[in-house]
Amino acid sequence: MQTLVLAVTLALMILLAFVFYRVVRATNADRQLGDTNSRRSQLIWVMLAVGLLVTVASLREWPHALASGDAAIQVNATGGQWYWEIDRSELPAGKPIVFNLHTEDVNHGFGVVDSEGRLLFQTQAMPGYVNQVEYVFDTPGDYRVLCMEFCGVGHHDMLDEFTVVAN
Amino acid sequence: MSEAEIKPHAGAVKFTMLLSGLVFVLMMALGLIMRAAQGEFIELDPALFYQILTAHGAGMVGVAGLSGAAIMWYFVGRYVQLSAAMYWAFLGLFLLGVVLILSAIFLGEFGGAWTFLFPLPAIAGGAWEPWAAATFILGYVSIGVGFLLYYLAIGYPVIKRYGGLARALGWHVVFAGADPADGPPPTIIAAAAVTVFNTLGTVVGAAVLVASLVHLLVPGFAVDALLAKNAIYFFGHVFINASIYMAVIAVYEIVPEYTGRPWKSSRPFIIAWSAILLFVMAVYPHHLQQDVVMPGWILVMGQVVSYLNGVPLLAVTAFSLGVYLHGSKARWDLGLSLLVLGVGGWSIGAIPAIIDGMLVVNKVMHNTQWVPGHFHIYLLLGEVAMSFGFMAWLVRKGQASEAGMSTLDKATFGTYLVGAAGFTMVFLISGALSVPRRWAVHLPGWILQDRIGTLFAALVVLSTLALVLKYAVGLGRGQRS
Ligand code: HEM
Numbered sequence: 001m002q003t004l005v006l007a008v009t010l011a012l013m014i015l016l017a018f019v020f021y022r023v024v025r026a027t028n029a030d031r032q033l034g035d036t037n038s039r040r041s042q043l044i045w046v047m048l049a050v051g052l053l054v055t056v057a058s059l060r061e062w063p064h065a066l067a068s069g070d071a072a073i074q075v076n077a078t079g080g081q082w083y084w085e086i087d088r089s090e091l092p093a094g095k096p097i098v099f100n101l102h103t104e105d106v107n108h109g110f111g112v113v114d115s116e117g118r119l120l121f122q123t124q125a126m127p128g129y130v131n132q133v134e135y136v137f138d139t140p141g142d143y144r145v146l147c148m149e150f151c152g153v154g155h156h157d158m159l160d161e162f163t164v165v166a167n
Numbered sequence: 168m169s170e171a172e173i174k175p176h177a178g179a180v181k182f183t184m185l186l187s188g189l190v191f192v193l194m195m196a197l198g199l200i201m202r203a204a205q206g207e208f209i210e211l212d213p214a215l216f217y218q219i220l221t222a223h224g225a226g227m228v229g230v231a232g233l234s235g236a237a238i239m240w241y242f243v244g245r246y247v248q249l250s251a252a253m254y255w256a257f258l259g260l261f262l263l264g265v266v267l268i269l270s271a272i273f274l275g276e277f278g279g280a281w282t283f284l285f286p287l288p289a290i291a292g293g294a295w296e297p298w299a300a301a302t303f304i305l306g307y308v309s310i311g312v313g314f315l316l317y318y319l320a321i322g323y324p325v326i327k328r329y330g331g332l333a334r335a336l337g338w339h340v341v342f343a344g345a346d347p348a349d350g351p352p353p354t355i356i357a358a359a360a361v362t363v364f365n366t367l368g369t370v371v372g373a374a375v376l377v378a379s380l381v382h383l384l385v386p387g388f389a390v391d392a393l394l395a396k397n398a399i400y401f402f403g404h405v406f407i408n409a410s411i412y413m414a415v416i417a418v419y420e421i422v423p424e425y426t427g428r429p430w431k432s433s434r435p436f437i438i439a440w441s442a443i444l445l446f447v448m449a450v451y452p453h454h455l456q457q458d459v460v461m462p463g464w465i466l467v468m469g470q471v472v473s474y475l476n477g478v479p480l481l482a483v484t485a486f487s488l489g490v491y492l493h494g495s496k497a498r499w500d501l502g503l504s505l506l507v508l509g510v511g512g513w514s515i516g517a518i519p520a521i522i523d524g525m526l527v528v529n530k531v532m533h534n535t536q537w538v539p540g541h542f543h544i545y546l547l548l549g550e551v552a553m554s555f556g557f558m559a560w561l562v563r564k565g566q567a568s569e570a571g572m573s574t575l576d577k578a579t580f581g582t583y584l585v586g587a588a589g590f591t592m593v594f595l596i597s598g599a600l601s602v603p604r605r606w607a608v609h610l611p612g613w614i615l616q617d618r619i620g621t622l623f624a625a626l627v628v629l630s631t632l633a634l635v636l637k638y639a640v641g642l643g644r645g646q647r648s
């Protein structure tokens with residue numbers, strides 16, 4: 001996911017940088033521009049059309065859906081200054097798992113990374129609320145929890161681990 | 168009073184820009200220290216890192232606001248008579264706020280970050296005392312009151328002179344079919360829109376500041392954490408964006424001196440600014456996309472408006488700049504280069520921001536270094552570039568039409584561009600590699616990126632120092648002649 005996002009972003013940024021480069025070069029152009037108003041309208045319509053497509057495609061499946069209902073395994077995780085408390089240290093692969101996020105004090109962020117350090121998902125832990133996030137781990141192995149919301153001087157020490165086992 | 172007597176407060180604005188330039192360099196040095204600490208070039212106690220993070224965040228956002236405000240004050244002053252006393256009151260309150268904030272951080276060891284996310288100021292885990300948090304908050308309140316005065320001082324005469332807020336926004340042209348030539352100038356339309364949204368932003372900010380303050384004094388006083396979060400990000404997003412929307416006025420007013428083509432209040436321009444007025448306020452939920460207890464439609468709005476926000480920026484501001492420049496034979500100097508860079512960096516920086524605004528992406532990019540990656544692009548290569556462009560123009564020699572760029576100018580500009588592009592690019596890559604933001608201590612696998620980022624950052628600090636020196640020298644020369 002991240003690699004794709006980076007590639008698309010860089011491609012678009014380079015494209016736009018190139019357009020600006022052309023604009024700067026064109027300061028000395030002799031040729032007149034054509035009908036700029038209709039070109040502007042075209043640009044707006046293209047942007048709106050692309051936006052509509054991307055919006056629909058990216059939201060058709062609700063990214064925060066708790067799809068499996070009661071079938072999911074429930075895990076409670078609590079953040080506090082500066083530790084995590086997770087009520088299970090071993091989780092099964094291939095099964096939907098719902099993490100219920102609580103906090104003892106301030107806002108924290110519950111981010112899970114795989115053994116290569118790639119962030120898989122995250123959600124906030126917030127006073128007075130329980131945030132729920134669902135995930136299915138495909139591969140057994142060790143996973144790490146990082147704090148993804150600034151919570152004071154021990155923020156970077158809020159690391160924890162759990163294991164995903166084949167079942 | 169006759170039109171001829173209306174003149175910008177050049178002295179006050181030049182002084183403010185000198186102050187801003189110095190603070191930019193100082194805060195950049197703090198940024199360099201943080202980056203070097205992440206890269207383990209130097210060792211920094213984590214508590215001190217977070218104090219520096221707080222100072223850098225609050226200081227940069229504050230000075231971006233200040234420099235933007237000075238630019239807007241200067242150019243609005245071409246059209247309406249503004250009150251110098253109000254400006255000095257604004258600056259005084261701003262500086263009082265700075266003193267309070269610096270005391271809170273470096274005497275009181277407050278390290279709760281510029282976003283003072285409730286209830287962190289009151290629950291520090293022993294790192295700072297409530298008085299330090301209260302002092303920090305009072306510093307913000309002082310700056311907030313200063314800005315409210317500032318917008319009053321701009322809004323009132325603008326509304327009076329242009330016959331109401333709706334007319335100052337140019338709505339009679341769009342809705343009542345008036346001739347665009349009868350509309351207000353671009354500067355006034357922009358000023359009217361920013362005045363509305365940043366006044367609202369500041370008021371919401373003040374409300375959550377007061378709530379946080381009461382919570383500090385009376386811990387039993389309950390504030391809903393989700394509501395506070397909404398209010399803080401509404402304020403934060405609106406305020407930092409206002410700084411860019413104020414600074415872009417320099418582009419509207421200065422670029423025509425080079426191209427010989429006045430920036431016009433066309434229909435697209437007026438509609439764009441009304442859209443901006445709406446979007447800037449409606450977009451803030453993109454900061455809350457991992458708060459899944461938020462109503463879904465608000466998160467969708469955050470994603471959709473993040474994208475829509477890019478339309479007026481690209482199709483109106485950037486597009487018009489291209490059209491005005493095309494074939495204009497404008498002569499490039501440091502001022503024009505930096506102003507055009509400002510629009511370019513702002514537009515390009517919007518791309519990673521918009522992409523991070525998508526819920527599916529945000530799940531894996533939120534609060535990674537992707538975020539400082541994108542906002543440093545449209546701040547360093549956007550707001551800051553425009554501010555230094557304005558400063559270079561203030562101290563230019565002769566007419567814009569006979570300007571030119573010395574070798575030193577070219578080297579400074581090039582170093583700044585390469586440094587800022589490299590520095591921000593490394594943040595984006597680190598974000599894609601899941602490095603979290605706001606971590607004082609980095610894991611071993613992240614150090615190499617941090618080191619490369621540090622080297623680019625040093626280039627930015629150096630070239631910015633050169634820009635400030637050039638401005639200071641230019642001011643001195645202006646005083647003598
Ligand atoms: C040489 C130039 C600069 C350097 C080296 C620098 C460095 C940094 C670093 C290392 C961080 C923390 C990154 C992290 O979260 O891990 C940061 C955050 C930030 N910077 Fe900069 N920065 C620079 C310029 C600027 C400018 C010009 C602005 C605004 C006008 C700015 C605004 C901010 C803000 C708002 C934050 C967020 C603070 C927070 O997370 O609480 N920076 N910067």
Ligand SMILES: [Cu+2]
Pocket residue numbers: 107108109147148149150151152154155156158
């Ligand atoms: Cu944390």
Ligand SMILES: [Cu+2]
Pocket residue numbers: 404450451453454
């Ligand atoms: Cu935002």
